[in-house]
Amino acid sequence: MVERATSLACDPSASETGRLLTQAFQTIRDDLEVRQAFPEAALAEIEQAVADPELPERDETDVEFVTIDPPGSMDLDQAMHISRDGAGFRVRYAIADVPAFLHEGGALDAETRLRGQTIYCPDTRVPLHPPALSEEAASLLPDAVRPAYVWDIRLTADGERETAELYRAMVRSRRRYTYTEAQELIDGGDAEEALLLLKEVGELRIAREIDRGGASLPMPEQEVGVGTEEDGCDYTLSLRPLLPAEDWNAQISLLTGMVAARIMLDGGVGILRTMPEPTEGAVARFRREVEALGAQWPEGMPYGEFLRTLDRTDTRHLAIVNAATFLFRGAGYTAFDGELPPEDEQVQSAIAAPYAHVTAPLRRLVDRFGLAVCEALSAGREVPDWARAALPDLPDVMEETGRRAKAVDRACVTAVEAAVLRDRVGEDFEAVVVDGVDGDRVQVQLMDPPVSDVATGSARLGSAITVRVERADILAGEVDLRIVGRDEQ
Incomplete structure (x- = not known):
């Protein structure tokens, strides 16, 4: 995974290796036809929209939302608040309101459909939207009042969804945490209630995932960063196991995506993130590989539950994790309007439930349309024509732009690997x-x-x-x- 280099004290391009990498990164973007500068017409639209956005009337600025993101992130899509609700829980999940600033059919709308998603490189971020929107006007930055789509989800005491609705409202995030900060506060018992409840709800949702037969791949992230002045400011490479707080936070996003999918299916219109079930042969092959590696996988235990037994800090388990990746293939998008897809084509198999992408509209195109569909259906209104008309084309757009983003990511990491090993041939x-x-x-x-x-x-x-x-x-x-x-x- 490529993380953007954000250090201001270090300039990696000051060294020979850094200069070669800077050249390599730009060549990768050029060769893969990554769109970088925004058209002047699109920038003009944003300037006008930021000056006069379409704001919701509902005010929820009294809710103490917080954000949890990687260090240095400015494109903050999500803010969260969790509270107790009788014997259960109330999860409010605010998502950046891109349609408040972006008008369909204009120059920026056309540009975002060509980009599809934000692309992260070690030396820069190539955003889906201009930074004036994605890192300023629409970003859920702390102490800034922003329009948002607010998911309001009630859970039972054991973490099952009870009720859910989606509406637009003005919100204000109170604090911004990194995952490390959140984890340390939770572990030390010094966290505010929303973070302590994130752990409680996250663990309940993990248990429900296991009950459903869902699976999460505990793949350590290969991260690219920037060193210190002492070590020459060159790009660095690290292998980082995910923190439990990242898993808990991901469970809130997964919960929201499952709620969104249910709203779409009940309403007969929407776009799902789908993935086929692995074949019996694929699971049997994985079991043989696990046995060959000397790990214990009890008969009758679903593969998703088994993957959660792996030690994320044990490098010997990397082979098992990599062997499992072929169980997670074939992900795509399924759009529908009127006639529902067959039941076996509605499910994202790793989640073991229907699921939709609706929590990252600043960084992923499809979420903007999913949010508009769900908000209308939740309110009992007709889905906006602009959102409905886009649905048939979105699967192809997301597939093509997703391939490009993955290719850029892999090429950049390989260039950094070459830089790390350059003097060690x-x-x-x-x-x-x-x-x-x-x-x-x-x-x-x-x-x-x-x-x-x-x-x-x-x-x-x-x-x-x-x-x-x-x-x-x-x-x-x-x-x-x-x-x-x-x-x-």
């Missing part, structure tokens, strides 16, 4: 085989530095090996590794 490193590629190549994970790439040679899945760096070319974005030692025990 000829050196040997410990690694683990995490997947097969073909007859004489395997996917490997180096532990230090945390490079994930293909190595020439053969070895058993999950085995500890030694690889040698044969070549590392930053501008080409290529790393050549060769297996030179095996520990098959």
Whole structure:
């Protein structure tokens, strides 16, 4: 995963390696046709809209919303407030109101349909919307009054959805937390009630996910950052296990997406995020691989529940996690208006329920339309024509732009891997085989530095090996590794 470099004290381009990486990142964006500058007409529309937005009348600025995001984030899509509600809970989830500032059919609307989503590179962020909207006027920044779509969800004592509605309102976030800050406050018992309840509700929702047969892939994130002045300010690479607070926060988003999908299906119009069930053969293959790696997967335990038993800090489990990725393939979008999709095409299998993307409209195009559909259906009104008319085209737009975003992410990470290994050609490193590629190549994970790439040679899945760096070319974005030692025990 690429995180944007946000350090102001360091300039990675000051070093030779940094200059090569800066050149490589720009080449990647050019080669993959990433749209960077916004048309003047789109910027003019935003300037006018920010001066005169379409604001909701409802006022919920007295609700003490908070945000939890990665450090340095300015495009804050979500703000959360959780309180007790009798024996259960009340979750209010405020989502940035992009339609308050963006008029359909204009230059910016056309531009966002070409972009599809924000693209993150180590040296910059290429946003879906101009920063004047995504990082200022519509962003749920602390102490700023903003229009928002507010999901108001009541849960039972065991975390099941009881009631839900969606409406537009003015809101004001009180505080901005990073995941690390939230985790430390919760662990220390010093957190405000909303954060303490995030843990309680998050764990209840995880239990409900297990009950449904849902699955979360505990994949550590390969992050790109910027070092300090002391180490030369070069780009750095790290492998970071997800914090529990990130899982709890994700459960609120998943809950909201499931509520949205139910509203759409009941209303007969909308767009779902779908993924087919893995085949029996795929699950059987995964079980064989788990057994070959020496892990215990009890008979009758769903694969999603088994994945939650893995130790996220144990690098030996990387092979199991990577082996599970092929169970999570085939995700896409399904739009409908009138006739519902067949039941087996309504479900996102990893979530084990119908699901929709409605929580990140500043960064993902489809959410803007999903929110408009759900707000109208929740209020008992007709879905706006502009939202309904866009639905048939959105699956293709999101698929194409999603491919581009993933390609940019992978290419940038590979360039950084080449930079990290550039001065270490000829050196040997410990690694683990995490997947097969073909007859004489395997996917490997180096532990230090945390490079994930293909190595020439053969070895058993999950085995500890030694690889040698044969070549590392930053501008080409290529790393050549060769297996030179095996520990098959």
